[in-house]
Amino acid sequence: MSEPSDRELVRQFQGGDEQAFIVLVQRYQDRVYRLACVRLYAYDDARDAAQEVFLRAYRGLPRFRFQAEPFTWFYRTLINVCNEYNRRRVRDRELKQAVENDPVASNEEYVPQEESGLHRVRACVQDLPERQREVVMLRVFEDMSVEETARVLGCRPGTVKAHLHKAMARLKELAAETAITGGMGSAE
Amino acid sequence: MPNDDEIELPEGIKSLAAEYRSKQAPAYFSERVMANAREAGRSKPFLRYASAGMAVAAILVAVVMTPVLQRHSGEPVLMATNPPEPANMAAASLPELPVPGPSKAPGDLSEPLEQTAVLAMADDWLESGSEADVPVLADFDDAVSLIDIPDPLG
Numbered sequence: 001m002s003e004p005s006d007r008e009l010v011r012q013f014q015g016g017d018e019q020a021f022i023v024l025v026q027r028y029q030d031r032v033y034r035l036a037c038v039r040l041y042a043y044d045d046a047r048d049a050a051q052e053v054f055l056r057a058y059r060g061l062p063r064f065r066f067q068a069e070p071f072t073w074f075y076r077t078l079i080n081v082c083n084e085y086n087r088r089r090v091r092d093r094e095l096k097q098a099v100e101n102d103p104v105a106s107n108e109e110y111v112p113q114e115e116s117g118l119h120r121v122r123a124c125v126q127d128l129p130e131r132q133r134e135v136v137m138l139r140v141f142e143d144m145s146v147e148e149t150a151r152v153l154g155c156r157p158g159t160v161k162a163h164l165h166k167a168m169a170r171l172k173e174l175a176a177e178t179a180i181t182g183g184m185g186s187a188e
Numbered sequence: 189m190p191n192d193d194e195i196e197l198p199e200g201i202k203s204l205a206a207e208y209r210s211k212q213a214p215a216y217f218s219e220r221v222m223a224n225a226r227e228a229g230r231s232k233p234f235l236r237y238a239s240a241g242m243a244v245a246a247i248l249v250a251v252v253m254t255p256v257l258q259r260h261s262g263e264p265v266l267m268a269t270n271p272p273e274p275a276n277m278a279a280a281s282l283p284e285l286p287v288p289g290p291s292k293a294p295g296d297l298s299e300p301l302e303q304t305a306v307l308a309m310a311d312d313w314l315e316s317g318s319e320a321d322v323p324v325l326a327d328f329d330d331a332v333s334l335i336d337i338p339d340p341l342g
Contacts, residue, residue, distance in 0.1 A: 018222075021225075022222060025221050025222070026218050029213040029218055029221075030211070030213050032213075033211075033213035033214070034209075037211070047213075047214055050217070051217070051220065051221050051224065054221045055221065055224055055225055058221075117204065117208055117211065118208060120204060140205055141204075141208045142209070164195065171198065175198035175199070175201060176198075
């Protein structure tokens with residue numbers, strides 16, 4: 001028997017089936033967590049942000065009107081939550097700097113050793129323009145199809161391909177300049 | 189199978205992507221999400237009941253206080269025990285407006301002079317913000333009698 005689609009799960013959840021929501025969380029928790037890790041500097045923040053996305057989904061999905069795919073909703077919520085966390089982090093740093101007159105701590109202190117792969121992904125995409133970065137993260141790193149990526153980003157497949165073409169040219173340059181698997185980790 | 193969707197990745201990025209996809213959410217992530225969601229959901233019915241309770245209380249206060257306030261102002265208390273006939277209801281519920289002094293020219297749609305003056309006085313009271321200065325008026329005629337209406341004919 002095939003697995004229920006996201007839309008079916010949301011409908012079941014709207015009908016009061018909490019188990020359907022758990023299935024949705026389990027289906028997307030890794031993806032949402034990884035994307036949060038790349039967008040945020042602290043992995044504790046990434047875990048909390050990913051959790052916040054699903055908590056908002058728990059509250060918001062009962063009113064979901066199926067004008068987009070459920071993952072599109074998760075993804076847009078994730079971007080908003082990560083932006084909120086990053087703004088808060090900048091504010092906290094400015095406050096800390098003002099109070100203690102300490103130099104800004106390096107991002108390195110927030111990165112546990114076992115997460116260095118995610119750290120290198122961030123180093124790899126951080127210089128790309130926002131839209132290209134989103135396309136690379138979904139299409140290349142999350143291995144989503146061009147159509148899926150276009151649906152999530154709310155654009156045409158052709159636009160995704162154009163962004164990807166430009167981004168890949170830049171990534172190939174980077175790969176040629178430095179051995180990404182080794183040298184990019186310290187690029188941040 | 190060759191696919192239009194396929195992209196050619198540099199070797200470094202290909203291995204990095206594979207390493208990236210191997211990362212998983214922390215253990216017990218979904219359990220923690222559900223525990224927090226249920227926790228948040230439990231407080232929601234309480235808020236819903238609390239707001240419903242406040243609405244009921246507001247209605248009760250309005251029902252109890254309206255006759256008291258009407259009695260205080262000297263107006264007859266209108267209760268639903270003896271409602272007016274539907275045909276007379278409009279006439280019974282509307283106060284009689286005084287006939288304006290000077291006759292208006294045909295096609296003059298401006299408000300009666302007294303009514304305009306009453307509204308202007310009400311605006312003054314509202315702007316002054318002091319309820320103590322506002323006289324309690326028994327009816328519309330009393331209100332009109334308080335106002336010095338200029339003679340429109342000079």
